[in-house]
Amino acid sequence: MTTDFEPRIYVACLAAYNNGYLHGAWIDATQGVSELQDQVNSMLAASPIAGAEEYAIHDYEDFGGAFISEYAGLPDVSEIASFLAEHGTLAAVTLKDSFGDLSAARSMLERYAGCYISVAAFAEECAEQWYEIPDQLAYYIDYEAMARSLQLGGEIEVVTEGFEEVHIFWGQ
Known part of the structure; x- marks a missing residue:
């Protein structure tokens, strides 16, 4: 940057x-x-x-x-x-x-993961990278809930700077 x-x-x-x-x-x-x-x-x-x-x-x-x-x-x-x-x-x-x-x-x-439009967008990208998701199941995944779990579990830290500017950092 x-x-x-x-x-x-x-x-x-x-x-x-x-x-x-x-x-x-x-x-x-x-x-x-x-x-x-x-x-x-x-x-x-x-x-x-x-x-x-x-x-x-x-x-x-x-x-x-x-x-x-x-x-x-x-x-x-x-x-x-x-x-x-x-x-x-x-x-x-x-x-x-x-x-x-x-x-x-x-x-x-050092723990920076990237800037996303939302935490759910980050969760969706992670899911797509980590798992083989069949097309017929993709619409049933709740990325908002996944994002909340990542935050509440301490796996990620989130800093919101503005509209659709969410910085994600991996947890400590």
Whole structure:
């Protein structure tokens, strides 16, 4: 899955902020940690307050619903941003479902089964792959019930993103 995410952070100089100035910079968060730190250092060096050393993340965008704290570490920001840039919308889905826990999102991504119009459509596809179903019996199979059983039994996890956009993950 390709990316349509370009995560950025707005880093503000706290010395300037505390003295009534708004001074900061938008930075591409997908860069490595040293590149992020270099850009933060450049922003601080250009501060209207001499000797500025402290910064905070005052805004962020395109993080797919992940929460970025004001004092989040640059390694964490870079890692989340790179994950989103690499895996796109699916990464955002897993991050939201994992409440921003990156390791849980990575684990969830490894168990991805696909995107379907419904859980019943997924159950139907599985049944067709796993079993030889005679044509005369196909109309009698209740795929909705099969889907409920898969969910209730913990075999799958379901994340609904929108109309006919159901992401299925194999259970743990």
